[in-house]
Amino acid sequence: MRLLTHNMLSSNIKGVSNGFPLRIEVEKVIEKEVDCNPDFLINMFAKIEWKALVDAARTMGYAELPEEAESSMLDSDEFLRKFHHALLELHLEEGALVCPETGRKFPVNKGIPNMLLHEDEV
Amino acid sequence: MSSRPELLAPPEIFYDDVEARKYTSSSRIIEIQSKLSERAVELLALPDDGVPRLLLDIGCGSGLSGETLTENGHQWIGLDISLSMLNIASEREVEGDILLGDMGQGLALRPGVIDGAISISAVQWLCNADKSSHEPKLRLKAFFGSLYRCLARGARAVFQVYPENLAQRELILRSAMHAGFAGGVVVDYPHSAKSRKEYLVLTCGPPSLTTATPKAKGEDGESCSEDEVSEDEENQTVRFSDRQRPRKKQKVNKKGKGREWVLRKKEQMRNKGINVPPNTKYTARKRKARF
Numbered sequence: 001m002r003l004l005t006h007n008m009l010s011s012n013i014k015g016v017s018n019g020f021p022l023r024i025e026v027e028k029v030i031e032k033e034v035d036c037n038p039d040f041l042i043n044m045f046a047k048i049e050w051k052a053l054v055d056a057a058r059t060m061g062y063a064e065l066p067e068e069a070e071s072s073m074l075d076s077d078e079f080l081r082k083f084h085h086a087l088l089e090l091h092l093e094e095g096a097l098v099c100p101e102t103g104r105k106f107p108v109n110k111g112i113p114n115m116l117l118h119e120d121e122v
Numbered sequence: 123m124s125s126r127p128e129l130l131a132p133p134e135i136f137y138d139d140v141e142a143r144k145y146t147s148s149s150r151i152i153e154i155q156s157k158l159s160e161r162a163v164e165l166l167a168l169p170d171d172g173v174p175r176l177l178l179d180i181g182c183g184s185g186l187s188g189e190t191l192t193e194n195g196h197q198w199i200g201l202d203i204s205l206s207m208l209n210i211a212s213e214r215e216v217e218g219d220i221l222l223g224d225m226g227q228g229l230a231l232r233p234g235v236i237d238g239a240i241s242i243s244a245v246q247w248l249c250n251a252d253k254s255s256h257e258p259k260l261r262l263k264a265f266f267g268s269l270y271r272c273l274a275r276g277a278r279a280v281f282q283v284y285p286e287n288l289a290q291r292e293l294i295l296r297s298a299m300h301a302g303f304a305g306g307v308v309v310d311y312p313h314s315a316k317s318r319k320e321y322l323v324l325t326c327g328p329p330s331l332t333t334a335t336p337k338a339k340g341e342d343g344e345s346c347s348e349d350e351v352s353e354d355e356e357n358q359t360v361r362f363s364d365r366q367r368p369r370k371k372q373k374v375n376k377k378g379k380g381r382e383w384v385l386r387k388k389e390q391m392r393n394k395g396i397n398v399p400p401n402t403k404y405t406a407r408k409r410k411a412r413f
Contacts, residue, residue, distance in 0.1 A: 004197065005219040008235050009228060013169070039172065040197065043173050043175070060200075111219075112221065113221050113222065114222045115221050119253075119255050
């Protein structure tokens with residue numbers, strides 16, 4: 001699972017008012033290189049919760065993202081490269097996602113997060 | 123035995139390791155799936171500016187439909203309830219991210235982040251109650267409600283569906299309408315039993331020019347007029363044309379009902395006090411072949 005997806009996921013357990021961002025518990029991280037597409041990054045930037053991305057990248061062992069970001073920084077290639085790496089190249093292979101309110105763990109196996117809810121959580 | 127997998131077992135059980143492998147190694151299924159997804163992407167009508175979008179593939183299975191999204195240059199997130207299917211997807215190294223989840227429990231996504239959603243042959247599964255806790259209406263409501271929230275304004279969702287009957291189609295459409303979607307059903311090749319395909323094209327937001335339902339493939343002039351008829355019903359935001367179904371053929375018994383049956387009916391009518399012509403040698407006699 002990439003951090004792009006992590007940035008979109010939010011816990012939807014019944015009664016949870018703010019399920020974002022899910023905390024990441026890391027067991028294994030892998031990196032896969034993919035082509036950088038600046039158009040996509042610029043388009044996505046407005047939708048990304050920057051703080052959640054920075055925190056998630058840090059948990060995954062990548063600390064080079066700046067603490068604050070604004071759209072003017074998108075002109076810099078250096079920034080785009082870092083943004084691209086954090087968003088699309090870091091994969092959480094094994095570990096868990098933890099709901100910030102209830103502490104419920106969603107296990108991640110072979111890169112697939114298990115977001116199935118129990119019957120009493122629907 | 124039924125040819126509809128929904129009636130055999132719940133999806134997470136039906137698509138086990140064997141079925142998932144079979145599904146993905148059949149070149150026929152692969153071809154159909156990629157054609158369906160190709161058409162779904164076409165119906166999504168994303169702006170043609172070459173910018174990759176973030177799309178959602180609901181019921182992504184082994185990622186056959188996702189591959190079409192990748193070919194079109196988009197990023198995608200896939201959701202499926204069958205772990206066996208997802209394992210095959212990750213074996214095939216699909217480019218999108220895949221999640222194990224149940225669409226009937228609602229989508230666990232932030233509001234307004236997704237640029238479009240497709241779903242190939244999946245939504246009709248929601249009409250089945252596979253567990254005692256399942257209530258199809260509520261599950262459809264949770265699904266469409268959460269989908270409406272996570273889509274960006276003006277974004278489209280295209281579902282290719284195989285509804286079992288009119289009631290199912292209506293149930294799905296009504297749930298979509300309640301969630302606030304505008305749009306309708308596009309039926310490709312309505313006159314063909316085999317290649318007839320239904321797509322639910324939904325737009326996030328109030329009805330407007332841009333939410334007009336796109337034209338279906340393989341329709342003739344006649345079916346267009348029916349579209350206009352449904353447009354008259356102003357209050358309805360979801361419309362569909364389903365008059366093109368082949369009529370059920372009337373059963374024709376070669377022998378006909380016979381003299382005895384006619385005499386019995388006449389007797390019944392007489393007993394009711396209705397004036398019936400008397401029985402003669404001409405009553406219910408056989409006609410000549412040239413008639």
